[in-house]
Amino acid sequence: MTDGFHLVLDALKLNGISTIYGLPGIPITDLTRMAQAEGLRVISFRHEQNAGNAAAIAGFMNGKPGICLTVSAPGFLNGLTALANATTNCWPMILISGSSEREIVDLQQGDYEEMDQLAIAKPLCKAAFRVLHAEDIGVGIARAIRAAVSGRPGGVYLDLPARLFAQTMDAAEGKNSLIEVVDPAPRQIPAPDAIQRAVDLLKNAKKPLILLGKGAAYARAENEIRTLVEKSGIPYLPMSMAKGILPDNHDQSAAAARSYVLPEADVVLLIGARLNWLLSHGKGKTWGGKDAKSWGGQRFIQMDISPTEMDSNVRIDAPVVGDIGSCVSALLAAMGNSWGKPSAEWLGAIAERKTKNIAKMAETLAKDPSPMNFHSALNVVRDIVKANPDAMLVNEGANALDFTRSIVDMYKPRKRLDVGTWGVMGIGMGFAVAAAVESGQPVIAIEGDSAFGFSGMEVETICRYNLPVCVVIFNNNGVYRGTDKNLSGGSDVAPTVFVKDSRYEKLMEAFGGVGVYATTPAELRKGMEEAIRSRKPTLINAIIDETAGTESGRITSLNPAAALKK
Ligand code: ADP
Ligand code: TPW
Numbered sequence: 111m112t113d114g115f116h117l118v119l120d121a122l123k124l125n126g127i128s129t130i131y132g133l134p135g136i137p138i139t140d141l142t143r144m145a146q147a148e149g150l151r152v153i154s155f156r157h158e159q160n161a162g163n164a165a166a167i168a169g170f171m172n173g174k175p176g177i178c179l180t181v182s183a184p185g186f187l188n189g190l191t192a193l194a195n196a197t198t199n200c201w202p203m204i205l206i207s208g209s210s211e212r213e214i215v216d217l218q219q220g221d222y223e224e225m226d227q228l229a230i231a232k233p234l235c236k237a238a239f240r241v242l243h244a245e246d247i248g249v250g251i252a253r254a255i256r257a258a259v260s261g262r263p264g265g266v267y268l269d270l271p272a273r274l275f276a277q278t279m280d281a282a283e284g285k286n287s288l289i290e291v292v293d294p295a296p297r298q299i300p301a302p303d304a305i306q307r308a309v310d311l312l313k314n315a316k317k318p319l320i321l322l323g324k325g326a327a328y329a330r331a332e333n334e335i336r337t338l339v340e341k342s343g344i345p346y347l348p349m350s351m352a353k354g355i356l357p358d359n360h361d362q363s364a365a366a367a368r369s370y371v372l373p374e375a376d377v378v379l380l381i382g383a384r385l386n387w388l389l390s391h392g393k394g395k396t397w398g399g400k401d402a403k404s405w406g407g408q409r410f411i412q413m414d415i416s417p418t419e420m421d422s423n424v425r426i427d428a429p430v431v432g433d434i435g436s437c438v439s440a441l442l443a444a445m446g447n448s449w450g451k452p453s454a455e456w457l458g459a460i461a462e463r464k465t466k467n468i469a470k471m472a473e474t475l476a477k478d479p480s481p482m483n484f485h486s487a488l489n490v491v492r493d494i495v496k497a498n499p500d501a502m503l504v505n506e507g508a509n510a511l512d513f514t515r516s517i518v519d520m521y522k523p524r525k526r527l528d529v530g531t532w533g534v535m536g537i538g539m540g541f542a543v544a545a546a547v548e549s550g551q552p553v554i555a556i557e558g559d560s561a562f563g564f565s566g567m568e569v570e571t572i573c574r575y576n577l578p579v580c581v582v583i584f585n586n587n588g589v590y591r592g593t594d595k596n597l598s599g600g601s602d603v604a605p606t607v608f609v610k611d612s613r614y615e616k617l618m619e620a621f622g623g624v625g626v627y628a629t630t631p632a633e634l635r636k637g638m639e640e641a642i643r644s645r646k647p648t649l650i651n652a653i654i655d656e657t658a659g660t661e662s663g664r665i666t667s668l669n670p671a672a673a674l675k676k
Contacts, residue, residue, distance in 0.1 A: 112284040114244045114275040115141050118206075119148050121251040121288045122177065129153060129547060131164040131540075132179030136222070137208040137272035142179065153547060153575065155540070156567045158185050162192025162205060163540030163565070164547075166265070167527050169202040170328055170351075171548050173295070175258040175266070180207045182272075183225035192540070194234040196265040199530040200325060202258035205231070206268045208275075212242070228269045236264030244277035248288035259295040262416040263328070298415055300432035305440045307428035308379070308411045312445075315377035315409075317456045318344045319364070323383020324351035324530070325414065329434035332356070332523045335381065338438050343451040345371060345460050349383050350528055354520030365516075366471075367463035373398030373406055374459075380412040382434050385423040386531065387668075392424040413437040475517070482631060483658040484513040487584060490635045491556060492518045498552060498642055502527065502545035506538045507558020508663035509591075510584045514556045533665075536564030539581075543568060546577035552642045553579045559608060560589040566617060572647045573621035580641035581649045582634070583614045590663070592656030611653075618649030626650040 112120075118141065122130075129151040134142045146152050155161040158180045165176030176196075180189040186207040196203040209228075210221040218224070231238045237257035241250035250268060258266045279287075312318060320342075326335060332355050339346050339356060345364040348355060356363065364371045373396065385392035393399050397406030411428040412420060420429040430437045451457075475489040491514065495503060499521035505514045505528040520526050527541045539562075542555045562583050572579045586592050587610050594604035615625030624646050626637035634652050641648035662669055 111278045112281040113279075114247065114270075114277045115144050116148075117244055117247040117279075117284050117288065118251070118270065118275070119145050119150065120285070121248050123148065123150065124288050124290045125251065125255055126174065127177055129168065130177045130179050131155065131161040131168070131544065132177075133158050133161055133181070133185060135181035135185060137275060138179055138181055141208075141275065151547070153543060153571070155543075155571055157565070158188035159191050159536060160540035160543070160565045160568050160571075162189040162203070163195070163537045164544035165205070166192050166196035166199070166201050166203045167537070167541045168544045168548050169196060169258070169263070170199070170324075170527070171524055171545070173202070173259070173328065173330060175202040175204045175255055176544065178203065178205045180205065182207060182209045182223035182227065184223065186225065186227050186231075190231065190234060191536075193231070193265040193267060195530065195532055195534055195537075197235050198532055200263050200328070201265070202263040203265045204254045204258055204268055205235070205265065206270060209240075209269050209271045211273060212271055228267070231267035231269070234265075235267050236262075238267040238269070240269035240271070241274060242271065244274060244279050244284070245287050247274075252289035252291050255291050255294055261298075263295075297436050298432040299436045300413075300430045300440050302440075302444075304428065304430045305444045308430050308441055309444050311377050311409055311411055311428050312342070312379065313448075313450075316453060317374055317376045318342075318379065318452055319371050319375035319377070320344050320346035320379045320381060321349070321383050321389070322346055322352040322355050322381050323349045325382025326434050327352050327355050327382070327524050329382060330523070331435040331438055334435050334438040334442065338442055341442065342445070342449045343457070344379070345452070345457065347371065349388065350515050351526055351530065352383070353515070353526050355523045357521045358519035359521075364460050364464070366467045367460045369396075370463045371460060372396050375408055377409050377411065380410060380414070381438065382414065384414075384419060384531075385410075388531070471517070478631065479655070481629065481653055481655045482634070483655045484509055484584065485517070486631050487634055487652050487654060488513055488517040490631045490638065491554065491582065494635070494638045494642065495519065495554065496521070499525075500551050501525070501642065502549055502551050502553045504528070504538055504541045504545060504553060504555040505557075506535055506561040507556075507584065508589075508665075509586075509659040510556055510558035510561065512663040518556075535561045538562055539565035539568030539572065542579045542581065543571055543575070543577060546572075546579050547575070551578075552645060553577070554638070555579060555581045557581060557583050558589075559583050559585045559587070559612070559614070562614070566614075569618050569623065569647070569649060570621045573618070573623045577647060578642075578645035579647055580638055581618070582638065583649065583651050584654045585612065585614060585651055586654040586659055587611070587656040590661050591659035613651060615649050615651040618647060621647075623647035623649060627653075629653045
């Protein structure tokens with residue numbers, strides 16, 4: 111005989127899933143024990159949101175669903191933020207939660223941790239399923255996997271009521287009921303006429319630009335993209351998590367001339383990037399429009415697996431629907447050797463801005479103020495990442511995020527993991543754990559002090575599994591900075607201000623890791639080098655000038671009060 115517990119685990123294993131991120135309790139404690147016994151790796155967290163974030167980013171890194179396992183109602187809800195975030199970012203993840211007895215939940219009779227979890231999950235994820243009978247476990251898991259990874263990837267909720275686990279069935283029948291999913295994320299080949307439209311636009315472009323998004327990183331299409339970029343000679347801009355698809359020091363990167371190329375480009379090829387708020391919705395002043403809402407005159411080609419993404423913000427003249435690898439390959443085949451290089455005038459103007467901006471940045475980075483500021487600290491991080499291009503970089507905060515993104519070059523794809531489409535705080539330690547577990551590489555987490563607080567307790571998890579994670583907290587005594595004043599003049603500090611000179615490094619020491627208190631770039635460098643060399647869990651409390659940050663980092667203008675000030 112077999113039972114629900116084992117059928118769930120066997121179905122996961124059959125589909126190549128080897129790690130579960132979760133937090134035990136009724137009704138899934140035994141499932142976590144049995145999972146370990148069956149050879150799965152179970153990474154047990156201190157809060158489900160962090161386990162969920164770990165599963166989500168494992169999905170991004172591997173292109174197969176990361177699994178988060180939680181208890182019912184409150185545990186499920188704690189995991190749900192991560193599930194919604196995974197869906198928003200188009201990352202495949204499956205949140206599996208135990209749930210209470212259906213009959214009692216549906217009559218609202220007050221069961222232990224009673225909640226109609228399936229109904230609550232549905233609007234927040236790509237698909238949601240419940241399995242009531244042991245013989246359906248195979249189908250339930252197959253459907254969850256397909257829903258998570260096919261087409262536009264996303265989060266899937268799988269509801270497993272407590273009673274399911276103890277159901278038994280004949281072992282051979284059970285085995286036969288499981289499904290090994292064949293081709294879970296089928297390639298989607300773009301239509302030839304769609305490619306032709308893209309070719310026509312590109313051939314007539316005077317100032318073409320390629321924009322790479324994290325969908326392109328997810329699609330593992332770096333080889334095709336490199337060929338496209340280099341054969342076409344077209345300058346490109348990487349979105350945050352697309353950094354490293356091509357190395358950031360590539361000649362054709364226009365990142366250092368972003369504010370010049372966006373308004374100037376005439377044809378823009380979007381590859382796995384949405385025209386959402388992060389790209390000013392494809393219009394307005396960023397794009398050369400005359401006011402906040404007007405079109406800048408660009409013609410867009412968009413490569414994306416989701417047909418309904420097209421025209422979501424501005425007109426897409428050449429929609430190319432398919433997986434990125436297939437789309438880029440088809441474009442390359444259609445162009446053959448007929449690429450003419452973009453005009454010397456366009457490339458020259460970009461090069462000129464790049465050179466100027468890079469020189470300006472080098473000057474800023476070379477300064478050594480006391481206390482440290484974001485630049486002098488990031489100058490160190492930049493060197494360390496350059497020397498360790500295989501290391502994973504996790505990044506959250508406001509200023510800590512924006513400055514790291516623009517200063518720290520990435521050299522390989524899918525190494526930079528950050529706050530993504532929502533700009534959500536709290537991904538830090540969950541991402542760091544998964545980054546270490548999934549890659550085996552050292553992890554550097556650059557964290558604002560506020561951002562770190564959302565998941566800080568997972569430093570115990572990092573120590574427990576002895577993960578090679580180096581957390582660097584840019585400590586400027588608060589959210590954005592530490593200098594706000596209470597407008598009432600009362601004795602409470604302002605809402606953005608924390609305890610001054612907090613000793614975050616002692617948190618890591620509390621669990622046996624290494625704590626470093628760094629007030630100079632040299633101390634920061636030494637701490638990071640040692641962390642990478644030793645692979646010991648390390649937390650560096652990097653003291654940053656508390657006046658250094660700006661409100662909301664680069665997105666100050668999104669604060670409603672900014673409109674009042676205009
Ligand atoms: P960024 O934030 O980097 O700009 P987005 O998350 O906005 O990127 O966009 C990613 C896009 O990539 C989504 O529209 C998604 O549908 C698309 N996408 C994800 N995976 C693939 C894939 N394998 N092939 C094609 N498009 C994909
Ligand atoms: C779940 C709002 C955006 S950035 C940030 C908050 C609270 C922290 C900024 O301070 P930090 O970084 O981390 O110290 P720095 O370098 O600027 O000093 N809750 C969630 N998500 C978001 N985005 C917020 C709140 C926010």
